[in-house]
């Protein structure tokens with residue numbers, strides 16, 4: 777039987793990870809984040825499809841396609857988290873479990889980052905743990921999908 781796929785989506789400016797405000801976001805690149813997710817996913821027995829776009833419409837297209845191809849969505853929508861009703865609607869329409877992630881603790885930052893259009897359509901939110909936020913989200917999604925830990929089996 778094929779393993780379930782978790783779609784991990786990254787929004788605007790996350791391609792700059794490693795060079796963008798390293799004091800805030802750390803020195804790991806998005807490639808490093810993908811590698812960490814792949815490693816954990818392999819142990820959990822899930823596949824991941826890891827993508828980034830700076831374009832809201834592209835993210836929405838991917839969310840729509842995920843309905844037929846993915847078992848769940850892990851999403852760091854970047855700044856679109858705080859602005860995009862369209863991503864909120866796309867996630868709702870996907871009927872898939874969603875976990876919202878952020879590298880930084882958005883609640884320690886500017887007030888405009890305290891509101892999210894994603895949280896109300898997400899199973900849960902993980903923020904503030906840097907790259908580990910993603911790894912924790914992969915674990916949480918595997919749990920939500922009822923997929924076991926191969927290492928523990």
Ligand code: DQA
Pocket residue numbers: 788789790852853854855856857877878879880881882889
């Ligand atoms: C972010 C937090 C957002 O407020 C910001 O716009 C980002 C990154 C995070 O991962 O901490 O681009 O989503």
